[in-house]
Amino acid sequence: MTSVHSPNKKQITPREAFRLLEREQGVAEWETRYDGISELLFTILSQHTSDLNALRAFESLRDAFDGAWERVAEADHEDIARAIWIGGLSRVKAPRIKAVLKDIQSKRGNLELSFLKELPLSEAKSWLRELPGVGPKTAAIVLCFALGMPAMPVDTHIYRVSKRLGFIGSKTTADRAHDILEATIDPEQVFAFHVYLITHGRQVCKARRPLCEKCILKEKCPSAFQV
Numbered sequence: 001m002t003s004v005h006s007p008n009k010k011q012i013t014p015r016e017a018f019r020l021l022e023r024e025q026g027v028a029e030w031e032t033r034y035d036g037i038s039e040l041l042f043t044i045l046s047q048h049t050s051d052l053n054a055l056r057a058f059e060s061l062r063d064a065f066d067g068a069w070e071r072v073a074e075a076d077h078e079d080i081a082r083a084i085w086i087g088g089l090s091r092v093k094a095p096r097i098k099a100v101l102k103d104i105q106s107k108r109g110n111l112e113l114s115f116l117k118e119l120p121l122s123e124a125k126s127w128l129r130e131l132p133g134v135g136p137k138t139a140a141i142v143l144c145f146a147l148g149m150p151a152m153p154v155d156t157h158i159y160r161v162s163k164r165l166g167f168i169g170s171k172t173t174a175d176r177a178h179d180i181l182e183a184t185i186d187p188e189q190v191f192a193f194h195v196y197l198i199t200h201g202r203q204v205c206k207a208r209r210p211l212c213e214k215c216i217l218k219e220k221c222p223s224a225f226q227v
Contacts, residue, residue, distance in 0.1 A: 010220055011165075011166050011220055011221075011222050012165060012166075012217055012219075012220035012221060013184075014167055014181070014184035014185050014193070015184075015185065016220070017165060017167075017196075017217055018185060018189060018192070018193055018196065020216045020217060021196035021197070021199075021200060021216065021217075022192065022196060023216075024216050025195075025196055025199055025200075027192070028191065028192040028195040028196065029192075030148055030191045030192075032145070032146060032148070033145050033146065034145075034146055035113070035114075035146060036112070036113025036114060036116065036142055036146045036147060037069055037101075037104070037111045037112070037113055038058075038062075038069075038146075039141065039142045039145055039146035040100065040113070040128075040134075040138070040142050040146075041058065041061070041069070041072075041097060041100075042054060042055075042058045043138045043141045043142065044093060044096060044097055044100065044133070044138070045057045045058050045061070045084060045087050045093060045097075047089075047093070048088065048089055049087050049088045049089070053086060053087045053088060054087055056086045056087065057083075057084040057085075057086050057087025057088075057090075058084075058087075060083050060084060060086060061080070061083045061084050061097075064079075064082075064083035065083070069101060069111050070101075070105075070111060072097065072098070072101060073098060073101035073102050073105060073111070075098070077091075077094045077095050077098060078094075080094035080095075080097055080098060081093075081094035084097075096132065096133045099132045099133070100131050100132055100133065100134065103131050103132060104131065113142070113146070113147070114147065116128070116142075116143065116147055116149070117147050117148075117149065121143070121149055121150060121151060121182075124139075124143055124147075124149060124151075125139050125140070125143065125151065128142060128143070135175065136154075136174075136175045136178045137153055137154060137155070137174070137175075137178070139151070140152055140153040140154070140178050141153045144190070144191055144194065148191070150182060150187035150188070150190040150191070151178070151182065151190065152178050152181045152182040152190050152193070152194055153178070153194055154174055154177045154178050154181065155198060156201075156207075157197070157198045157200075157201025157202055157205075158177075158181070158194065158197045158198050158201060159174050159177055160201055160205065160207060161197050161200055161201045161205045162177060162181060162197065164205060164210075164221065164222075164223040164227070165217065165221055165222070165223070166222050166223075167180070167181060167184060168180050168181065181193070200217075210227050212224045212225045212227075213225075
């Protein structure tokens, strides 16, 4: 579809988008969901499955081992897989969970991740990404959701919206997008920006049929009415 707006219109900035989305969605305030290790395990379980199934698998794992993650670290792969089967890919995720827990124990002597809050963000990211199977998104989720640090998790919705708005280039990888988007906004606004973009992607800037006519950002969106 051809754009109905001037090709010379100014492109919206991340800070402008933040203000408009905040006005539309309301103030997003951070609150912890899980402690660091629990958030890490939940995120591993959420890979390639629905949020509902990930939650069921997490609760099943927690209940099976009485909430003692140290017991999970010592358990057999089969016992872990049996506890998380409802989330799917249990035989893949079980050894991954065990490997992550054992690696943290070997490096720290315990399973407490709150120490990461005392590190610069880049160092905290690097520490988590050295764990087996932990990439930029998982690291950002743990740092942002569990520890309140200004890390920007980038999922498919945020990645799509950010490209359409021109915040990242068309060839920018999702892994690289985390660092780029973090740098476009004030640290204290990173969590809310994540919430606003993901909500906008789910409700308005959809993958196949974006609702451009209803979009609060359309006047300065370079992709408006063109998808």
